[in-house]
């Protein structure tokens with residue numbers, strides 16, 4: 001199938017082509033945690049690049065619970081004008097522009113100085129790096145209800161600001177994904193135990209979000225096809241959750257995989273097995289897509305037009321692209337013009353996997369930050385240099401965040 005065919009969504013909206021810019025956390029908000037020039041410039045580059053759908057990076061539903069410093073939070077109307085500008089820049093080329101809403105749960109850095117909330121008191125296990133993450137506190141019933149309300153409120157604000165949809169992040173080991181996994185959810189109440197209970201938070205959030213927005217506004221879910229951890233959320237669980245999601249008004253389901261402990265979304269499972277080189281979730285996703293009644297999108301490792309076509313031919317409705325669009329933001333336009341582009345970053349083969357994972361994120365962020373300053377990308381930057389720059393930047397943003405939070 002041609003990637004340049006339109007896609008009709010269940011709510012009647014149409015996406016101009018079958019390629020999406022996947023969510024990539026930018027850490028480029030200002031000190032009020034709202035978008036400013038840097039984010040506008042970055043999204044202008046993507047808006048010109050002609051992907052049918054742009055997803056923001058993680059946007060927090062609660063400024064006290066951040067996936068990283070410098071992230072965007074959307075929790076009230078105070079800075080709605082900034083979000084209006086952001087929405088308008090992203091939509092200028094005709095793309096759909098959706099806000100990815102997220103809560104990190106236990107995947108939050110200890111030095112941000114906030115109490116991490118999670119389904120249970122199970123801290124991240126990243127070996128010698130574990131101490132970098134906050135010790136989580138099990139959520140009370142009130143905490144859970146507040147999270148549901150916040151997802152709905154942020155979605156309503158996104159619609160008010162002019163975005164065309166939201167994506168609820170239920171993958172990659174963040175809060176909703178922690179509820180889904182029996183490894184991190186040890187609760188014995190209605191939110192834990194059987195899969196039906198572990199999926200209750202996701203389904204409640206989807207329902208609350210749907211009620212808070214209009215029917216034309218798109219609602220998407222990003223779900224792990226598996227956590228890639230023994231005893232964790234697996235493909236059978238994903239199949240069942242998709243069947244429950246079939247009963248809700250979801251316009252697009254994005255399938256991904258992994259978590260901070262097992263970063264499969266970077267093409268690497270925890271057991272060291274490297275997933276098939278391109279479109280590495282395709283096999284699992286193809287099988288899960290046959291259960292899904294809504295259109296399915298697969299993200300991970302895609303950087304060539306031929307692979308996009310292969311993904312679409314396998315019955316998947318959309319191909320999500322992150323890294324390749326960070327390197328070449330106009331990639332989709334270039335493909336449409338007939339150029340044979342396949343941007344790639346050099347592999348990082350460091351022995352210490354958590355450090356290699358951090359470095360590979362840092363190299364991508366290096367590109368995003370260059371684009372945000374109106375510069376050309378530099379894919380061949382040294383991974384070590386990008387990592388050092390990223391760590392210094394994160395340290396600075398962490399100090400700013402702590403200062404801003406203690407002044408409130």
Ligand SMILES: Cc1cc2nc3c(=O)[nH]c(=O)nc-3n(C[C@H](O)[C@H](O)[C@H](O)COP(=O)(O)O)c2cc1C
Nearest residue numbers: 022023024025057058299300301302321322323364
């Ligand atoms: C720098 C960076 C930041 C990311 N931030 C997010 C995020 O905020 N939300 C999300 O769902 N995925 C995030 N991801 C994962 C991507 O959406 C995508 O699933 C992953 O990079 C694999 O796709 P790719 O091979 O096309 O990059 C991030 C990836 C990178 C490299």
